[in-house]
Amino acid sequence: MHKKIMYICVVMSNSKLYKGSLNTIILKLLNEQDKMYGYEITQKVKELTKGELKITEGALYPALHKLEAQGLLDVEVAKVDNRLRKYYKLTENGTKETANKLEELAEYIKTMQTLVNPKLA
Amino acid sequence: MKLTESQIQDLYAFTRKHFVEHYDLQTELVDHLANDIETMWQDKPKLSFEDARDKAFKKFGIFGFMEAIEQKSKAMNKRYMRYFWSELKLWFRVPQILATLSLFCVFYLSFSSSYMGVLSVVFYVVIAIWSIYKSIQLNRHFRGRKEKSNKKWLLEEMIYKQAGGTTLLFMSQIYTVFIISDNFSGNALAILFFAIIFTLLTLFNYISFELIPNKAEDLLNETYPEFSL
Structure with a gap:
């Protein structure tokens, strides 16, 4: 399982596929940390993925502001x-949405695995 | 090593130089750059402030702060509209609905009379003149606030200046009113349509020029926790 996740992470960091998952990553981190600031988020992702995945500054703030406007984040x-x-x-809405987004992402990863590596799935 | 007060001020100037006009976004970006510079100094204490700052800025990509500015403005626009709709909804609830209905009746009865053509233009001009007057007044007020605090907040600008956009749109349609009022006088459906449009226009303008600006302090405090810091 760990190998599978690492594989997906490497694919994502190389081809910037993670862009679509950025919101999920932010929500998931905030779900665990209570409150975080922008720079802390970038560092945390780097630390957790051992540098495999880097959230770019140019993408992070637009995503945070969008989530705030959607009422999922408070400042x-x-x-x-x-x-x-x-x-x-x-x-409160943000917490609910986090669960939905994580479920969606898990489903997506599963689908991708059946496509890229049928043996593993 | 920590950044000094004057280096923080330099970062504010740096964000302004890179087209970040509003204090709310400037503050967030200044903290980000400052954190990054301080982290770089842990490994390379001899790196100059300017070099570290430029390195931190480069990480934002070729568009720099542009994407953040654009998204922030979209997000704030959404927030402004949310305030606007919640004010508008009140006018369709008791007791304000009585005022809305009375306004509608005044327009409906006036347009049912044989003076529809003249009256529609008169109402139009009255609303337009009031809107222009308010727009100028709010703009002046906004400039005064900015000079006093030396800070510009995005939502504040929307509250005091965006209202002006509605007036322009409103004014640009004046020619259409002349045409329609001539062609449709006496037509029951047209009268109903005109009465609804005028009622809504009056409400839209009253909310954006009067009610929201009156609540500006509360809305700004609610939106920006740092507003009163």
């Missing part, structure tokens, strides 16, 4: 060091 601002930091956290 909080705090003064950290000598600057303001914007934190994102899931709303």
